[in-house]
Amino acid sequence: MIHRGCTILALIMLLVRPAGADTGQLRDVVEGDGLRVLIFSSPAPLRAGEVEFAVVATDSENGAPLESFDLLLRVRRTSWDPGTPSWVIGGEPDPGNAFAHKAVFDIPEAGEWLFLVEVSSQGRMLEVPVEVAVGLPRPEWWQLLPLILLALPLGLLVVIRDHLGLRRRLGAGAVQGSAG
Amino acid sequence: MSWREAFLQASMTSWQLELFPTLIAIVVGVVYIRGFIGIHRSQPARFPWWRAWSFILGIVVLLLAIFSPLDALGGFLLSAHMAQHFLLLMVVPPLLLMGAPANPMLWGLPATVRTDWLGPFLASPAVHRIGHVLVHPVTGWISMVTMTWLWHVPVLYELALVDPFWHQVEHGLFLGSAILFWFPVIQPWPSRSIWPRWTMIPYLLTADLQNTIFSAFFAFSPRVIYPIYEQVTPALGLDAMEDQALAAGLMWVPGSIIFVLPIAGVVRTLLRRSGPEGQRERWARAQARTSRAPVESIALPVLGAESAPREVVRTGRDRRRFDLLKLPLIGPMLASRRGRHGVRLLMLALAVLVVVDGFWGPRTSSMNLAGVLPWTLWRGIAVLLLLVGGNLLCMACPFTLPRTLAGRFLPRRLSFPRALRTKWFAVGLVVCWLWAYEVLALWDSPAGTAWVVIGYFVAAFLVDAFFRGASFCKYVCPIGQFHFVQSMVSPVEVAPRDASVCAECTTQECIRGSATVAGCGTDLFLPRKVGNLDCTFCLDCADACPRDNVGIKATSLGSGLTFPDWRSSLGRLSDRLDWSALLLVLVFGAFANATGMTAPILDWQDDLTAAWGFQTHAMAATVLLGFELLVLPALVAVALVLILPRTVAPAPVGMNHRGWLGRSALALVPLGVVMWVVHYQFHFVTSWAAIIPISHRALLDVSGGSLEGLLGTPSWSAACCAPVPPWLLEVEILLLNLGFVMSWAIAFAFARAALPGARTSRVLLGILPLGVVQFALLLWGIWIVLQPMQMRGTLLP
């Protein structure tokens, strides 16, 4: 009975969605050459501008997180002209998450992009191509909008405070229905 | 390395301290402890120390939940994420509530925030009604259960995993709803239970029941509920199903224990209340109620700007008010004449260094003391000091030393010419100062800076050699005017410690002077002095007062800005055109000065210069500054003066049109202040390190290179390319917002004073034109901080 109830609940709740983790949206899990690599990207969805690729590498034998490994990102447009060099970005350990290394790249424009994620550790090497669709950039102020507009609710509080003071002074009846 | 070792090492080193939450936690903790200490002294039985420990532990556990390795592990293991949720839902809220935080937090806040800002809200019946609904057991139960289930729906759960913003929202809602849930259970003092105490038993039991269903759902689910863990957990060599079962166990067993434990407490209370001990307690409480006035009543004066008396009348002694001169170490140092002279001499030594290096050091300003000491370090530190400590900068000013010197050897009998005893001359100098800084690029000219310092000493000496008092500071010095206006927003001022002592004082040495010490050089009479305008913090008044009655005291934030009436030595500020002009020039100057370093404006100036066929951008910068400093403020002033008397009402005190001009100028000051702070902090934060290689270079120069073997060569990379910290932009926008709100509050207070009994909507509409100007300035400031900036004070071009 409990089993069946749980299954029904699970079916209701299991809607299709992008997989994610605290390091961002999970892009791929790949195994090879003794390595298992998890690749995450953020923000979700990706937009032109600064994006972060976080990579977790473990030993494919026992799943032990690799203490040190090298991360290299080669980035280019999917419709790539072989004459054009790729951007190459080195990764570094994530100071807040010792499982992950991260690399930050400023995507110049929207479109289809190819990220070649190269992970190497103690002679083992794995290269994973990740194709991503990058949306149009958002202006910098967009992200800061809640902070920018903070003045409005705070300003409203000033008005409400005054209104409450007025009610206190004059008595509630004198200013009925006069909320600012 | 084995799996266990590697996993533990990675987990234990995954700490992520974030600036804002940590700062907020520290501020909350400090406010709580500050209030708690006072309340503990008066009511030790009700506020034993364990309550404070509980609250602090609650904050520590909260920080652990969001910054500890649990957060990083939560991306890979459901059990870790559940442990994090468990702390936020079941551990942190009870700990915080057991600290009975309401009263300690209130009493820990500055009095002005408590009474002027929170007071009206706390006293409002509407807020009481909302509070009553929020802490109702039904609200608490439903909100926590809803949040628990809602955020574990996979779509939302994984949204929180992918997007840090939603992760924070999730945590905030968990914490908020759990506080509401635990509120009726803990019932922190002074709240009263809405339902009888016994109802907490079914309240907790039903919550435990839903927790059991919730946990069972995870424990008995035939599959991994969150697909992300199906991919991620096995990569770490762990089984996702086992991890899910562990997560369920965590919620189930410790969760049930935490729900059931308080039931034992409730039962114990009920048994005690029904026994003879309970009857005795009830009787004692009834006795106390009839014999004692309520201890915790909060005075809630609602301060309207012009509801203040027509003249400032200080009454009584407030020992609780902070006094900078009573602080250990720093207080005696500032209070002593020698101590203050010592600080001035130190500043004099720095000024000499600036002059010497300015003339004989390198031509590149970011390699020269004259480039970095005054324009980056001094300005950055100055704006902060002015904000928190009042006009301490004038106190430390080395330019006052010539006055001291002149006072010793010259008669100094002349009065400053009557026609010049206004701020108009200073307004002109402020405009010239801002123009010279931008057009002559003083910040980029070590020799120019050295000349300015020398010119300043000469001017200060000449004025103070002939004229009485502090004429240079009061009527001439543009830096002094900047300090006066910036420190209007500061929460401290030089003021009498006990007004009743002044009321009985007949000798009034603070203004007349004593046999050994001159009285106030700027003619401020302490009992009638309001705010920091024209006060150089010289503390001559403190030295002269024979009753040791002068301190640097805390004051209500912005009280010097909202006072409309007669002030000692200044008269009625809002009626003085010269003061209004000075305030407007300094407000618009803040924006103009910062605008001049943004990339689009520099590009525009280059284009204009090329189009006009000039070699330098001097003409383009002059035109722009002329518009920003003179034309724009004048247009705004005229518009407001024409509109406000009509939309609001005639000014209630003083002249009508002039009065509204003065009030408008005062209501813009906080915006100007924060713009200066934001601008100078940007330079300070990005370029302060330049002083290291510059001092290094100066030492090598002085030693003729003989110290090079010992010190090595300067590391010029510190004078270049300092990255802009990621938090800076957010802090800048936050500061601009706070400046806007303070400005708006002042404007609204002025309008309310003009329309004392009018509807709030009427006042709001009346003052809207000024609000629009303030909002436009806010947007101008935000536009500035979003632009690429010229990295002045660094080796970058």
Ligand code: SF4
């Ligand atoms: S001399 Fe001292 S006591 Fe007398 S008025 Fe001045 S500050 Fe007050």
Ligand code: SF4
């Ligand atoms: S003497 Fe005058 S200027 Fe100096 S601190 Fe006292 S009030 Fe301020």
